Amino acid sequence: MAITLEHVEYKYNEGTPMETEALNDVSLEIRDGEFIGLIGHTGSGKSTLIQHLNGLMRATSGDIRYNGESIYGEGFSMKDLRSRVGLVFQYPEHQLFEIDVFTDVCFGPKNQGLSKEEIERRAKEALTLVGIDESYYKKSPFELSGGEKRRVAIAGVLAMKPEVLILDEPTAGLDPRGRDEILGQLVRLHDEQGLTVILVSHSMEDVAKYVDRIMVMDHGCLVFDDTPRAVFAHYRELEKIGLAAPQVTYIAHALKEAGFPVRTDVITVAEAEEAILCTLAMDKEREN
Amino acid sequence: MGIIKAKNLIYNYIKRDEEEKVEEVSEAVRDVSLDIEEGQFVAVLGHNGSGKSTLAKHMNALLLPSEGTIWIGGKDTKDDDALWEIRQTAGMVFQNPDNQIIASVVEEDVGFGPENMGVPTDEIWQRVDECLKAVGMTAYRKSSPNRLSGGQKQRVAIAGVMAMEPKCIVLDEPTAMLDPNGRKEVIRTVRELNQKKGITVILITHYMEEVIHADRIYVMDEGEIAMEGTPQEIFSRVEKLKSLRLDVPQVTELAYELRKKGLSLSPCILDIETFVAELTDIWKKRTGSSTAKAAAAGPASAE
Numbered sequence: 001m002a003i004t005l006e007h008v009e010y011k012y013n014e015g016t017p018m019e020t021e022a023l024n025d026v027s028l029e030i031r032d033g034e035f036i037g038l039i040g041h042t043g044s045g046k047s048t049l050i051q052h053l054n055g056l057m058r059a060t061s062g063d064i065r066y067n068g069e070s071i072y073g074e075g076f077s078m079k080d081l082r083s084r085v086g087l088v089f090q091y092p093e094h095q096l097f098e099i100d101v102f103t104d105v106c107f108g109p110k111n112q113g114l115s116k117e118e119i120e121r122r123a124k125e126a127l128t129l130v131g132i133d134e135s136y137y138k139k140s141p142f143e144l145s146g147g148e149k150r151r152v153a154i155a156g157v158l159a160m161k162p163e164v165l166i167l168d169e170p171t172a173g174l175d176p177r178g179r180d181e182i183l184g185q186l187v188r189l190h191d192e193q194g195l196t197v198i199l200v201s202h203s204m205e206d207v208a209k210y211v212d213r214i215m216v217m218d219h220g221c222l223v224f225d226d227t228p229r230a231v232f233a234h235y236r237e238l239e240k241i242g243l244a245a246p247q248v249t250y251i252a253h254a255l256k257e258a259g260f261p262v263r264t265d266v267i268t269v270a271e272a273e274e275a276i277l278c279t280l281a282m283d284k285e286r287e288n
Numbered sequence: 289m290g291i292i293k294a295k296n297l298i299y300n301y302i303k304r305d306e307e308e309k310v311e312e313v314s315e316a317v318r319d320v321s322l323d324i325e326e327g328q329f330v331a332v333l334g335h336n337g338s339g340k341s342t343l344a345k346h347m348n349a350l351l352l353p354s355e356g357t358i359w360i361g362g363k364d365t366k367d368d369d370a371l372w373e374i375r376q377t378a379g380m381v382f383q384n385p386d387n388q389i390i391a392s393v394v395e396e397d398v399g400f401g402p403e404n405m406g407v408p409t410d411e412i413w414q415r416v417d418e419c420l421k422a423v424g425m426t427a428y429r430k431s432s433p434n435r436l437s438g439g440q441k442q443r444v445a446i447a448g449v450m451a452m453e454p455k456c457i458v459l460d461e462p463t464a465m466l467d468p469n470g471r472k473e474v475i476r477t478v479r480e481l482n483q484k485k486g487i488t489v490i491l492i493t494h495y496m497e498e499v500i501h502a503d504r505i506y507v508m509d510e511g512e513i514a515m516e517g518t519p520q521e522i523f524s525r526v527e528k529l530k531s532l533r534l535d536v537p538q539v540t541e542l543a544y545e546l547r548k549k550g551l552s553l554s555p556c557i558l559d560i561e562t563f564v565a566e567l568t569d570i571w572k573k574r575t576g577s578s579t580a581k582a583a584a585a586g587p588a589s590a591e
Binding site for chain 1: 334335336337338383437438439461464465466467468469470494496497530533534535537538539541542545546549551560561563564565567568570571572574575
């Protein structure tokens with residue numbers, strides 16, 4: 001089970017003087033059960049890329065395979081692909097529209113043509129997964145707080161039981177706790193349900209803390225594709241393309257420059273704490 | 289009295305049923321009193337739904353208090369005749385740059401505010417020049433706003449507010465939708481306006497790193513001011529902030545954790561420079577003494 005991109009290119013307004021290249025020779029593989037962070041500055045091609053993954057946009061050249069089968073091949077069902085690869089757009093709460101929370105979440109599975117029992121079962125399951133309990137079911141989606149609305153919107157996509165879940169900046173505009181709640185739930189879905197998750201984010205701290213692999217886009221090209229530690233080791237290059245490393249990575253580098261010998265490949269607060277204590281402990285040992 | 293002063297401010301959102309009967313009243317702001325001095329950089333923190341934005345909308349009379357009073361530049365916002373003056377004193381910048389840019393050319397967008405105020409044409413252009421320069425967008429004055437990045441659009445929006453020459457700018461999560469570079473650009477611009485032009489800044493944000501230079505921080509919870517103080521005072525209370533669904537900058541958290549482990553660091557470190565200086569100090573003291581000991585022990589153990 002995997003999504004494979006082979007030399008994918010996408011040009012906006014192809015064949016006109018306004019032609020711009022949004023994706024430039026992108027090849028990559030998304031394997032089953034991965035938790036991937038996708039980063040890049042505004043306009044780097046992230047959103048264009050994720051819309052290719054469920055066939056909302058069609059590559060101008062190159063091929064995309066879902067479990068080995070070309071999604072552009074004859075007889076391939078795009079409708080089927082879209083229910084397997086769920087896409088949660090930025091500010092998904094703007095897409096809530098039904099009279100109550102429960103009906104809204106039922107919308108996706110209803111369109112998949114499932115039975116009423118199955119639809120309701122899935123809606124309940126999805127809402128439970130995002131931590132929305134029954135007391136909310138009959139509320140209007142517009143009465144909820146920002147974080148709650150967003151979780152309902154994510155449940156709407158989960159109810160379609162996708163195998164791959166792609167989220168475009170799911171934490172933008174949320175307070176720190178709301179952010180941790182949503183990301184924590186994604187980790188749980190990934191761990192417990194084996195869901196493949198692709199997280200588009202502007203927060204390097206979040207990406208460092210949660211994902212096992214980072215893909216970095218710049219000018220439509222995939223410039224890095226590696227573990228968070230390996231990617232953030234290139235923090236100077238990341239800065240040049242409008243990104244950054246987590247603050248703790250800078251702290252570690254600054255410490256080393258100032259003569260405090262510490263590991264510089266730390267990317268979370270816990271790692272930095274451990275590294276600093278480790279340096280100090282080693283010194284104690286030598287002293288003894 | 290400061291440029292913005294609120295006394296026992298209360299605001300209720302009232303939900304009515306089809307027959308206009310009151311169904312539910314929710315108190316978004318409860319009994320807030322504050323006094324903001326001219327020229328200050330003030331930050332407002334608080335979780336989603338804590339009442340920050342509702343409070344901000346009172347600062348240029350977009351909302352009027354249900355009870356209590358708020359004065360902007362000494363004018364009561366309930367006074368209809370003072371409305372224009374109030375909105376010129378306090379300008380507002382919102383979260384989504386796409387919702388606040390209206391013209392098809394950058395310079396015309398910046399000129400829109402003063403034009404509506406009836407400023408003479410020559411002066412409008414003079415203000416547009418100045419404001420675009422202040423936000424570092426002069427090179428884009430003839431561009432179309434929809435070709436700009438998020439950070440650039442937000443800076444144009446700030447220039448548009450500045451062109452009305454307000455004494456005070458209220459920014460409601462201006463960086464929530466931006467990438468790291470865009471965020472830096474906007475915050476740098478806002479700090480410069482505050483420092484160079486003396487404009488009072490009220491910044492509402494969820495990014496803790498953006499407020500460490502503020503003169504004063506208010507933390508809101510359940511419509512009330514839950515904490516108030518300098519960044520040092522606020523961020524030294526890590527547990528309290530977390531209980532209010534907030535966070536501290538990574539450097540502050542790291543220092544806090546190390547201090548708990550017994551390292552002699554200052555109680556509240558907000559920037560990398562201080563942290564590095566203190567930790568290297570500790571290191572030098574230790575290694576300094578151990579080298580001295582090694583030397584005293586003689587050449588046999590000099591390894």
